[in-house]
Amino acid sequence: MERTLCIIKPDAIRKKVEGNIIQMILDAGFKIIALKLIRLTNERAMSFYEIHKDKPFFKGLINFMTSGPVIVIALSKENAVEDFRNLIGATDPLKANNGTIRKLFATDVQENAVHGSDSIENGIREVSFFFDESEIID
Ligand code: ATP
Numbered sequence: 001m002e003r004t005l006c007i008i009k010p011d012a013i014r015k016k017v018e019g020n021i022i023q024m025i026l027d028a029g030f031k032i033i034a035l036k037l038i039r040l041t042n043e044r045a046m047s048f049y050e051i052h053k054d055k056p057f058f059k060g061l062i063n064f065m066t067s068g069p070v071i072v073i074a075l076s077k078e079n080a081v082e083d084f085r086n087l088i089g090a091t092d093p094l095k096a097n098n099g100t101i102r103k104l105f106a107t108d109v110q111e112n113a114v115h116g117s118d119s120i121e122n123g124i125r126e127v128s129f130f131f132d133e134s135e136i137i138d
């Protein structure tokens with residue numbers, strides 16, 4: 001089974017759609033193997049999104065991701081990484097397919113409701129960024 005990390009971002013929690021998003025994830029056949037509600041510090045958010053540190057949107061992204069609580073969810077499924085990226089849709093909700101989480105719940109390209117790991121290696125790395133192996137119920 002492959003692992004991927006989902007983050008329900010602060011905009012989705014402000015809109016009170018985290019329940020809808022979790023239901024869509026379950027209906028799509030993913031198994032929740034760990035879950036918690038947390039507030040990202042500046043340092044943790046910068047470390048998680050380090051790959052984007054030179055991008056023009058980095059500062060805005062960190063401000064946004066620390067603007068309220070997030071729900072981090074470790075997911076397990078066959079082909080989890082690709083299937084989850086298909087379920088969430090394109091980064092920019094204007095380009096996201098109908099029926100995807102971002103099409104339904106994102107505000108714009110920054111406040112786009114959810115994060116999903118972008119490779120099998122990053123799925124493993126990002127799950128262990130937030131969860132000890134002892135916290136995972138597989
Ligand atoms: P994520 O990594 O959160 O799943 P993604 O892989 O679809 O999203 P990335 O290119 O990794 O997109 O960008 C990380 C996040 O940075 C985006 O989800 C979004 O919140 C923000 N972001 C990306 N591009 C832009 C942009 N052009 N303007 C503002 N914010 C952006």
Ligand code: MG
Pocket residue numbers: 116118
């Ligand atoms: Mg990404």
